[in-house]
Amino acid sequence: MKSQKVTKKQKRLIYMFRAISVRIFAAVMVIGGFLGLLFFVRPDTSEVEKRTLTEFPKPTLSSLWNGEFFSDLSLWYSDTYPMRDQLIAADQKVESVYGIKTSTMMVGNQKQSDDIPDADAKKADSKDAKEVEEISAPDSRAMESEIQNQIQDSLYVKDGAAYTIYYYNQNAADIYTSALSKAAKELEGETDVYSILVPNNSGAMLTEQELEDLGGADQKQAIDYYYSLSDGCKTIDTIDTLREHNDEYLYFRSDHHWTQLAAYYVYENFCKEKGLEPNKLSDFEKMTFSPFLGTFYQKLQNADMAANPDSVDAYIPMATNDMTYTDTDGSQVDWHVIEDVSTWNENSGYSCFIGGDKPLAVIENPDLDDGSSCVVVKESYGNCFVPFLVDHYQTVYVIDFRYTQNNVMDFVKEHKVQDLIIMNNISIIASEDVATTIAGLLE
Amino acid sequence: MVFSSLIFLFVFLVSNLIIYLLIDKKYKNKVLLIFSLIFYAWGGPKYLILLVGETFASWFFALKIQHSKNKRSRKLYMLGECIVLLGLLGYFKYAVFFMENFQALFGVPDVIPNIVLPIGISFYTFQLLSYVVDVYRREIHAQPVFWKLLLYSSLFHQCIAGPIVRYETVADEIDNRTVNQTDIYMGVRRFCIGLAKKSILANSCAEIADSLILPGSDALASQSTLGLWLGMFAYMLQIYLDFSAYSDMAIGMGRMVGFHYLENFNYPYIAKSVQDFWRRWHISLSTFFRDYVYIPLGGSRCSKEKIIRNMAVVWFLTGMWHGASWNYIFWGIYYLIFLLLERFVIGDKIPGPLKHVYTLLVVFFGWVIFKFESLGELGHVLIGLFGIGTSGFTGMDVGTMFLSNIFLLLFASVACTPLGKTIRQILIRYGTRNPVSFMVFNITEMIVPPILLILSVLALIGNSYNPFLYFQF
Numbered sequence: 001m002k003s004q005k006v007t008k009k010q011k012r013l014i015y016m017f018r019a020i021s022v023r024i025f026a027a028v029m030v031i032g033g034f035l036g037l038l039f040f041v042r043p044d045t046s047e048v049e050k051r052t053l054t055e056f057p058k059p060t061l062s063s064l065w066n067g068e069f070f071s072d073l074s075l076w077y078s079d080t081y082p083m084r085d086q087l088i089a090a091d092q093k094v095e096s097v098y099g100i101k102t103s104t105m106m107v108g109n110q111k112q113s114d115d116i117p118d119a120d121a122k123k124a125d126s127k128d129a130k131e132v133e134e135i136s137a138p139d140s141r142a143m144e145s146e147i148q149n150q151i152q153d154s155l156y157v158k159d160g161a162a163y164t165i166y167y168y169n170q171n172a173a174d175i176y177t178s179a180l181s182k183a184a185k186e187l188e189g190e191t192d193v194y195s196i197l198v199p200n201n202s203g204a205m206l207t208e209q210e211l212e213d214l215g216g217a218d219q220k221q222a223i224d225y226y227y228s229l230s231d232g233c234k235t236i237d238t239i240d241t242l243r244e245h246n247d248e249y250l251y252f253r254s255d256h257h258w259t260q261l262a263a264y265y266v267y268e269n270f271c272k273e274k275g276l277e278p279n280k281l282s283d284f285e286k287m288t289f290s291p292f293l294g295t296f297y298q299k300l301q302n303a304d305m306a307a308n309p310d311s312v313d314a315y316i317p318m319a320t321n322d323m324t325y326t327d328t329d330g331s332q333v334d335w336h337v338i339e340d341v342s343t344w345n346e347n348s349g350y351s352c353f354i355g356g357d358k359p360l361a362v363i364e365n366p367d368l369d370d371g372s373s374c375v376v377v378k379e380s381y382g383n384c385f386v387p388f389l390v391d392h393y394q395t396v397y398v399i400d401f402r403y404t405q406n407n408v409m410d411f412v413k414e415h416k417v418q419d420l421i422i423m424n425n426i427s428i429i430a431s432e433d434v435a436t437t438i439a440g441l442l443e
Numbered sequence: 444m445v446f447s448s449l450i451f452l453f454v455f456l457v458s459n460l461i462i463y464l465l466i467d468k469k470y471k472n473k474v475l476l477i478f479s480l481i482f483y484a485w486g487g488p489k490y491l492i493l494l495v496g497e498t499f500a501s502w503f504f505a506l507k508i509q510h511s512k513n514k515r516s517r518k519l520y521m522l523g524e525c526i527v528l529l530g531l532l533g534y535f536k537y538a539v540f541f542m543e544n545f546q547a548l549f550g551v552p553d554v555i556p557n558i559v560l561p562i563g564i565s566f567y568t569f570q571l572l573s574y575v576v577d578v579y580r581r582e583i584h585a586q587p588v589f590w591k592l593l594l595y596s597s598l599f600h601q602c603i604a605g606p607i608v609r610y611e612t613v614a615d616e617i618d619n620r621t622v623n624q625t626d627i628y629m630g631v632r633r634f635c636i637g638l639a640k641k642s643i644l645a646n647s648c649a650e651i652a653d654s655l656i657l658p659g660s661d662a663l664a665s666q667s668t669l670g671l672w673l674g675m676f677a678y679m680l681q682i683y684l685d686f687s688a689y690s691d692m693a694i695g696m697g698r699m700v701g702f703h704y705l706e707n708f709n710y711p712y713i714a715k716s717v718q719d720f721w722r723r724w725h726i727s728l729s730t731f732f733r734d735y736v737y738i739p740l741g742g743s744r745c746s747k748e749k750i751i752r753n754m755a756v757v758w759f760l761t762g763m764w765h766g767a768s769w770n771y772i773f774w775g776i777y778y779l780i781f782l783l784l785e786r787f788v789i790g791d792k793i794p795g796p797l798k799h800v801y802t803l804l805v806v807f808f809g810w811v812i813f814k815f816e817s818l819g820e821l822g823h824v825l826i827g828l829f830g831i832g833t834s835g836f837t838g839m840d841v842g843t844m845f846l847s848n849i850f851l852l853l854f855a856s857v858a859c860t861p862l863g864k865t866i867r868q869i870l871i872r873y874g875t876r877n878p879v880s881f882m883v884f885n886i887t888e889m890i891v892p893p894i895l896l897i898l899s900v901l902a903l904i905g906n907s908y909n910p911f912l913y914f915q916f
């Protein structure tokens with residue numbers, strides 16, 4: 001019916017437009033194919049995602065035969081496609097019309113949280129160290145992704161800030177606390193073991209009502225429970241103090257870390273426990289790095305965050321700003337406790353503290369020669385806490401449990417360390433993998 | 444290789460089309476064959492042996508059947524074909540399943556081997572079977588040239604994800620096919636529509652479904668009732684958009700080079716009954732079972748008991764074909780029950796508009812059965828959809844998920860209906876008289892395919908966005 005009515009002239013026009021369409025299609029395909037051939041402009045890292053992109057696979061007889069090589073090749077082709085970061089940004093523009101982004105939302109998967117036993121009930125229903133389910137320690141790459149899951153899987157977003165929801169895991173708690181008590185027992189009389197558990201931003205910043213609505217587990221209850229099981233360890237209050245100050249800038253909005261101001265309040269509590277006089281915050285020389293758009297922003301690309309970015313305040317220790325760290329390849333690097341990262345890109349603000357996450361960092365205080373020393377076993381939450389310790393010890397050793405192969409117990413004994421400070425974010429150690437890794441270092 | 448990947452688009456398809464276009468006519472089939480073999484070998488060259496071997500067996504048996512004078516030997520060769528092809532399909536697809544069930548019942552064997560399912564085996568096995576049966580029935584002539592039959596079975600357009608193309612559909616076109624301007628345009632457009640359906644709509648729906656319906660009974664229990672509904676709704680959209688997209692791309696790529704494959708989907712989600720749904724869903728599979736199982740068993744022209752038996756056989760096999768797991772068998776039986784009900788009990792008693800609602804609900808719960816190979820998880824979701832054993836009626840994550848994908852879900856739903864097709868027809872109908880409508884028609888004809896292509900490429904690159912945030916910078 002249609003063809004009867006269409007005149008010859010109209011038909012010619014239809015053909016013309018269709019021919020143009022086919023030519024544009026062909027042009028896009030050929031340009032796309034040509035760009036793909038430009039192997040020298042293929043990126044090897046992604047600035048936005050902070051990861052090394054897939055490498056060109058090495059063909060082996062077996063990987064060719066079972067097809068693994070080809071699937072890796074396909075992955076490499078798309079993962080390192082030229083102008084990838086720009087094209088991804090364009091795609092995210094497109095995806096922003098998929099729906100409505102509200103200022104308050106919940107991103108990611110809700111998880112199941114174990115029930116936290118009452119801190120007073122203590123050992124009664126907790127498992128013996130031996131009964132704890134054995135879990136083998138993961139390699140560091142697997143652990144990276146595990147940590148990312150722990151802290152970024154379920155996010156509550158409100159007014160340009162993201163909050164991590166906390167899920168308690170009984171087995172991880174058992175592994176972690178029994179390792180700490182065992183270490184404290186073994187080092188009794190020689191070294192004091194401090195356990196510092198830091199809440200994540202939701203636990204410190206959100207109202208009780210919001211926390212209840214969000215689900216997940218109660219961080220105060222969890223920290224109390226962990227502390228109650230850590231026999232022989234000195235425990236430092238964190239969450240109560242932080243909640244008292246939660247009208248201040250204690251956590252970043254666009255990043256999962258806490259600010260150095262929050263770390264300062266915990267440092268004050270630490271000094272009280274140890275009987276030291278804390279330095280006044282106003283006495284430190286301060287550096288500020290702004291704007292800072294951290295990990296939450298990378299994941300969510302939230303416009304409210306970009307409109308109101310974070311800034312990082314960093315306080316330089318009085319005694320020294322010099323340090324050395326050992327990198328994963330074993331090389332020694334001279335660095336600064338507070339490094340000037342103002343020329344780095346806008347998602348690097350938190351990297352200013354103690355060189356980021358390194359297997360081992362050492363800070364020598366030239367003003368002291370009393371032989372005092374401490375070891376801080378930490379993940380990135382510890383980074384902004386360490387600078388405050390510098391003025392109180394002749395030597396501060398910092399071990400990031402994710403990158404070190406050294407046994408912490410041997411290290412502590414060998415260096416006759418006075419204080420072993422184990423400092424972690426409560427969300428991260430709710431991973432059994434992470435708890436197992438820490439337990440392995442404390443054996 | 445999958446169609447919805449950059450390497451397929453920009454390396455494989457581009458070079459295939461360029462070489463195909465430039466080369467002399469007599470080599471065109473060979474170009475297609477070589478590309479098809481590379482395409483198949485991409486998933487592991489070792490499985491190529493299987494594809495070539497099955498094709499060789501079918502080629503051999505079909506010629507033997509054609510040249511046999513007596514009925515007995517024809518039957519024997521036909522039997523040989525069935526044993527080889529169904530035997531291999533049974534071994535690769537069902538052996539593990541049978542052994543697991545046997546082990547659960549009788550405790551033996553101790554060790555179940557790990558058999559990897561070769562890509563596309565269900566599709567090309569059926570294609571080759573239909574070819575030999577058709578030769579046996581003297582409906583078509585056997586293909587004397589082996590590599591041409593291999594071209595039919597391995598052609599990358601349809602080899603790994605359908606449609607199940609009958610040999611008679613392409614028999615003439617293998618040797619004589621012409622391509623005109625309309626074919627090329629229609630092929631390009633169909634391909635772009637399929638690509639966009641897969642890489643934009645189906646992949647996004649999959650993301651929604653996967654983040655709401657997490658594996659494991661514990662995870663499912665922590666989801667809310669509405670979360671399960673939304674997740675399963677997204678899955679329902681995903682499975683149609685994904686599967687039909689592969690058929691669209693196959694039909695489109697075929698058309699670009701002169702093959703006219705039959706339609707495999709006809710807007711199944713607008714069906715008015717379950718029977719209607721199955722006339723619109725994966726048509727090439729339904730017709731396969733109709734022509735090679737149902738009708739030979741006597742079809743509907745027999746007693747009520749026999750009709751029920753025949754349908755039961757077909758739906759048991761349909762379930763089994765989709766996968767070697769109990770849930771697929773249940774899924775087949777589930778449809779059998781509704782088809783029997785419609786045929787013998789309900790008839791035409793459901794009032795007009797409710798027909799759609801009824802059909803969609805049956806299909807929806809069908810997909811629930813289809814999705815979960817673990818019967819524990821299946822049970823969890825089935826009762827969870829009625830509010831039992833969930834974390835509550837709704838949760839904030841469900842609200843966020845819904846709102847931040849509301850337009851996508853709407854668009855994906857519309858993409859399951861013939862609305863786009865209807866608008867196009869209206870535009871051209873008025874266009875013959877109204878110049879404005881005519882221009883709108885032409886401009887949309889022109890820009891839709893390239894825009895869909897570009898958006899799809901962006902989506903494919905965006906899919907690789909994985910903020911694997913190293914905590915070390």
